[in-house]
Amino acid sequence: MARAPFEMAGVQVQPGTRQTIEIPVAKLYTHTPLYMPVEIVHGRREGPVLMVCGAIHGDEIAGVEIVRRVLTNSALRHLRGTLVAVPIVNIFGFVHRTRYLPDRRDLNRCFPGSESGSLGGRIAYLLRTQIMEHVTHIIDLHTGAIHRFNLPQIRAELKNPETARMAEAFAAPVIINAGLRDGSLRAYADSLDIPVITYEGGEALRFDDVVIGSGVKGVMRVMRELEMVPPRKGRKTPKKRSEIAASSQWVRADIDGIMRPVAKLGQKVRKGQKLAMVADPFGESETAITSPCSGIVICVNNLPLVNEGEAIYHIARFDELSEAEKAMDYFRSSFEAEVSEAVVPMHPWDELQK
């Protein structure tokens, strides 16, 4: 029996075809209608319905490129199930190059939203009623905030075994067993029992080939794990691709000044090891900022001008640090080619090239 067409916003997508659907979001003051574009790839055979979404924070643009590259992957010709790609959830923020909505709300705190609420509530309502409630799995793509560069990592509530399976399959070097924040897409999806993982990598308003490449590979690996696309022949999966962090800790500057980073992204650091130097502009004083714990550097602040109390490094702690190092080694080895061919400055990745 042929598979039923996939329906969204009054449009039917036939099995074995793909289609872009424009979901009406709101009208601008100019009377111009605004749409959220969604690409549906509807496989011929029954299977999971996976939503992959980006830019719920409007300036976190790497996810948009990850979605674009996934959609060009030839494996989708053999798709089982349905891929629902939403490259830009926060259309307003994306246009204005900002994390937030025009009323300064954070769309990722507006779920489940309501039909008659503020703009954020309405977009959240639209996303959940039109899309989220019709999918079986979700991958939500994020980056660090502006000037903060995240090591590729997965955040997930690992109590749900299907979520844990997706997190493991994605194979980012670090997995953070992260609690659910009220009002977030992830918390709402989890409340519906939809397995959901968040990918974090890179920084806002920037592209980085390793971050984007790792995101694309991760999404495809999850699709292979869910048997939505065929396995890759002759590929052996290495034993250690990810390690789950026991906890993570932000390190704050304890003095104002100009920061010179010492520790690099992905680097192993020991408790008390120097992470950065903060100096005053006259060179009269220089203070070392040291790591409060042993772990792996999973976020680096790239803006050298720091105020006292500002978060400048994020360190993930592990029960077995050597296992986390193995996962980092695998990650480095799988990106050697990309790192050397990168067209953008790769300073956060110097450490990866050693």
Ligand SMILES: [Zn+2]
């Ligand atoms: Zn984000």
